[in-house]
Amino acid sequence: MNRRELLVTAGMLGLAPGLAARAATPADATAARDAYLYALPLIEMATTRARMLGAPGAAxxxxxxxxxxxxxxxxxxxxxxxxxxxxxxxxxxxxxxxxxxxxxxxxxxxxxxxxxxxxxxxxxxxxxxxxxxxxxxxxxxxxxxxxxxxxxxxxxxxxxxxxxxxxxxxxxxxxxxxxxxxxxxxGPAGVAPAAYAARDAAPEAYFASARALLASDPPPPTDLRVLGRTAPFLGAGPYDAAAAAAGVDEARAITVLAKGRQTFVNGWSYPRPNLGDYGQDYLYRAIVALQGLGALPVAEAMYMKAAGDDGAGNFTGDGLYRLSLPAHLPLDGFWSLSMYEATADGQFFFTDNPLGRYTIGDRTPGLKRNADGALDIWIGRADPGGDRSANWLPAPKSGPFALYLRAYLPRPELLDGRFRFSPVVKA
The missing domain is CATH 2.60.40.1610 (Domain of unknown function DUF1254)
Incomplete structure (x- = not known):
């Protein structure tokens, strides 16, 4: 597959749910690509389960x-x-x-x-x-x-x-x-789960684990079409090893490209309505499993990512940034702005900083609001000094970072787009 075709496939993130419907044969890399993405949530869940149940005393x-x-x-x-x-x-x-x-x-x-x-x-x-x-x-x-x-x-x-x-x-x-x-x-005494391959395993091991997971936790009947197309890899086989390798490489490239294929409105990406309950939107489900496993549905919480310097969610500058929020936000719960360092494999984790502050939210003590109740949050690698220090969200000392805004129990005007947040801007 050439680069243009790959970008079109990745572009499905913003254009249509589900995976491309193409006829599959045992030697078809397209079927391997779709099989990898379909099974990725199962693989990520099994990986997380193994890691968490590996803690002392867990069962x-x-x-x-x-x-x-x-x-x-x-x-x-x-x-x-x-x-x-x-x-x-x-x-x-x-x-x-x-x-x-x-x-x-x-x-x-x-x-x-x-x-x-x-x-x-x-x-x-x-x-x-x-x-x-x-x-x-x-x-x-x-x-x-x-x-x-x-x-x-x-x-x-x-x-x-x-x-x-x-x-x-x-x-x-x-x-x-x-x-x-x-x-x-x-509940009844459970059985310790078997070991399964991780997302970066060789295709043979990955698909073997995917088949075992599908046997352990069968898919719904509404997935019969995609399972038919991917049967050489997720079913009884056989499949061509070269086609499997090519398809897996393509799927992994899609997950990388997906980081830059989000749609931003006024500087923020907003979740799809089907976040957390994906139906047949297998590609979106796979990307969320990789980048935000365990996401709640939008009625419970909305997760927004800032566009960053590159328009794709990445901040790289050493200067100061500002986010301005109104005195009152349209939600019945709480909100927070979180700072994450970006890893090479597309994941995000909190970053060490001199304040031990990883978020700023409605319950952060000591914040200084403007006369009208509005709030300016100052974001950067160095302390902005003066009155701004109280509202400083520290960025990593070096490397790219990302900002996520969470709004719990959003009201209808936030859910339907009548309310939009202001963008993060360079100060």
Whole structure:
């Protein structure tokens, strides 16, 4: 495939959902490309599961807690947030349902997202959906009887349960820890998952793991068309090794090119409406799995990325930047602006800095607002000095960086585009 064709394929990110519909043969690199991208969310979920269950004392069907806010040492999941404490469990529902108890948290924001192995949010239980009174819910796997309180159907036998609990840090941490401890999960003893290849594995190992994962967590019937086209690689085979290598190389190039194929409006990219519940938009699903695994649906949270110096999300300058925000934003939750250093493989993590400040948000202490209540955030590698220091978000000492803005519980005018944020500008 030539460069022009490759760019057209990558351009599908902004033009149409799904993957290109082309006839596949056992020696077709196009089918290998589509197979790689289709399976990438499964591979990323399995990789994350293996890494997190490798921690001392971790086990399936058991909630584990992160007791500190994410910082520059947090490298488990790309684009972590610094607003909420995470609690998590990997579910194995093959032997029966699990029971989740959510404590009453009152006005404290929380969410419990349950994602199937294809990274779709099957349900989000939290402030927005069930309120602050809590409750008990039965998580039911495919083909199981809906027995127990509030049966909640999960699309695959294995899943990721991810809890976010808002905290202001500092003196609030003890209360936040108590809130975390109120979550309870009971289920059958699960089976330790098998080992699977990572996304950078050789094609043979990658596709073998993809087939095993699809057997463990079968896809929905709505995916039959793409599975038919990719059957040489995701099904019984056979396939040509050279075609597989060419297709995998093309798929990996697409994931790299995707970083520069976002659409920016007034300096920000806005999520698609199907973020977190992708349907047949396999390419978008793959890119989010790589760049923002575990993303919530837009009704719960909106993630915006700044355009940067190159118009593709990358800041490289050594000077000062400014983001101006109005006194009131159209949301019912909270907001934060996060600073990330960009890695070579397209992921983003917090960067070490002299303030230990990774985000600025509506709960950041000591911010200085303008007379009309508006807020200017100063972004740069060096302290801007004077009154600006209070509103400084430190950038990495060197190298590219990215800025993400999170808005939780967005109101309709933010969801439908009537409200747009001002761009980040050079000061």
């Amino acid at each position: 399936v069907n058991r909630i584990d807690h992160t007791r500190a806010l994410a910082d520059h040492t947090s490298r488990r999941v790309t684009t972590p947030n610094n607003d909420t404490l995470y609690s998590w469990a990997f579910l194995d529902l093959t032997r029966g349902s699990a029971t989740l108890t959510i404590p009453p948290l009152g006005k404290r924001y929380y969410s419990v997202a349950v994602m199937d192995m294809f990274t779709n949010n099957n349900v989000v239980l939290g402030t927005r959906t069930i309120g602050g009174e809590g409750g008990t819910f039965t998580l039911v796997g495919p083909g199981q009887g809906a027995m127990g309180p509030n049966p909640t159907r999960i699309a695959t036998p294995h899943a990721w349960l991810l809890i976010r609990v808002l905290t202001d840090g500092g003196e609030d941490m003890a209360a936040a820890h108590k809130a975390q401890d109120g979550f309870d999960l009971k």
